[in-house]
Amino acid sequence: GAGVSQSPSNKVTEKGKDVELRCDPISGHTALYWYRQSLGQGLEFLIYFQGNSAPDKSGLPSDRFSAERTGGSVSTLTIQRTQQEDSAVYLCASSLASYGRASGELFFGEGSRLTVL
């Protein structure tokens, strides 16, 4: 399909292990976002990429979290030394260049559910 694709859909890992979550955005979308959805916590912004600009990392909760976007397309979110509180659904979204008020429609993937035992 032509939507945002995320993998894996489910990941169970042991505390202390590293995990990588992948996002394939919609072709042609220059903006890419990662959010975390925890039960009762809504959607927590993590990081935002826009074209070749420096990413907005202001939402990353700790230095164990990092993300990269290669070639302006695929993005990988890496969590090192996972903790139980990292358990959540990690959502990726993409959009066309979104400057100005008349924008903001994000297209979301179905998420990667991470469970840290």
Add this chain to the structure above:
Amino acid sequence: GDSVTQMEGPVTLSEEAFLTINCTYTATGYPSLFWYVQYPGEGLQLLLKATKADDKGSNKGFEATYRKETTSFHLEKGSVQVSDSAVYFCALKGGATNKLIFGTGTLLAVQP
């Protein structure tokens, strides 16, 4: 900083009942406002949006009016259906940032 507050759920209604989900915001400048919906087993999708004061966004029978004086963007529908059962998220995007800030979501359950 910018924030969104929406009513807690779950909201349980009978089919054909009137729906209101309250949403208020705090933002500097003039944000754009959005409602996103997450149906069971699906990803979030945009339901409607409004980009300036007094604008009304509408889609699928849902409406929300951007009220600057009360900093609100309440979601309404005159007659809900079982298929409207989902989680609804209010969100804002400030004029100076491309970050979309979400509320905590409201679960709506419509019973036949």
